[in-house]
Amino acid sequence: MNRRQRISFLLLTVLLLGGLLLRPDRLGAQVRAESVAFPGYEEMDGAYHGLLAAANGRVYLGLCTHNGRDDAVLLEYDPTGGRTRLAADLGRATGEKGRPVSTR
Known part of the structure; x- marks a missing residue:
């Protein structure tokens, strides 16, 4: 599974679970799902x-x-x-922008 497929799968999961678990009155309701690309964030x-x-x-x-x-x-x-839209750049917020910080 490539990055785009993983992100699409995760987005679909959130939309499905968010709509069903947070709104039990909507069980059985139709759910619309879509695959979304985020241009400029392919490396993420x-x-x-x-x-x-x-x-x-x-x-x-x-x-x-x-x-x-x-x-x-x-x-x-x-x-x-x-x-x-970009809501937050955490590298800028933490002062680590451009520093070789590994997220592993």
């Missing part, structure tokens, strides 16, 4: 548990990389408009 290969379907209808996705060059980011995805 770690999402782990960094997904949240928020009450505002947006999906928050924490991504990091194991390449030792890049940092972790928090993205905000709006599924209704199909827009993604």
Whole structure:
């Protein structure tokens, strides 16, 4: 499974579980799922548990990389408009931007 497939799978899981577990009244309801690419973040290969379907209808996705060059980011995805924005650059926030920090 490549990076895009893993991220798509994780996003789908959050959308499904977020819609069903957080809203038991919606059990049996139809769920729409989609595969989303995040241009500019192809090197990010770690999402782990960094997904949240928020009450505002947006999906928050924490991504990091194991390449030792890049940092972790928090993205905000709006599924209704199909827009993604950088919510936080954790390398800048921690002062580690550009430093060879390994996330392993």
